[in-house]
Amino acid sequence: MTYVVTEACIKCKYMDCVEVCPVDCFYEGENMLVINPSECIDCGVCEPECPAEAILPDTEDGLEAMLEINTKYSEEWPNITVSRDPPADADDYKGKDGKMELFSEKPGEGD
Ligand code: SF4
Numbered sequence: 001m002t003y004v005v006t007e008a009c010i011k012c013k014y015m016d017c018v019e020v021c022p023v024d025c026f027y028e029g030e031n032m033l034v035i036n037p038s039e040c041i042d043c044g045v046c047e048p049e050c051p052a053e054a055i056l057p058d059t060e061d062g063l064e065a066m067l068e069i070n071t072k073y074s075e076e077w078p079n080i081t082v083s084r085d086p087p088a089d090a091d092d093y094k095g096k097d098g099k100m101e102l103f104s105e106k107p108g109e110g111d
């Protein structure tokens with residue numbers, strides 16, 4: 001089992017999650033974060049910290065595609081352990097459906 005960042009994070013990227021992860025397993029893309037499933041220790045601490053409710057356990061149904069994205073991009077994007085300010089328009093995208101089409105494969109800045 002692991003925790004997974006879902007499309008709810010796209011363009012929100014509040015980053016509250018990275019500060020609480022005991023094993024620093026968040027990785028930063030241009031407009032979302034992902035969790036490295038092989039590093040996540042399933043502690044669940046990050047889940048309630050996310051204002052966008054974007055973090056879920058992979059035991060929930062329908063997360064197969066997002067688990068693949070977390071696995072793939074956590075190998076390519078830089079590690080992030082310290083939060084920065086969220087995008088200025090983050091709240092405009094909070095809770096919106098269909099954000100997957102806005103997904104960017106580009107890496108973020110990392111720490
Ligand atoms: S707190 Fe939630 S919305 Fe913010 S970066 Fe982490 S997973 Fe994404």
Ligand code: SF4
Binds near residue numbers: 035042043047
């Ligand atoms: S469940 Fe725990 S180890 Fe996994 S990403 Fe969240 S805080 Fe990190």
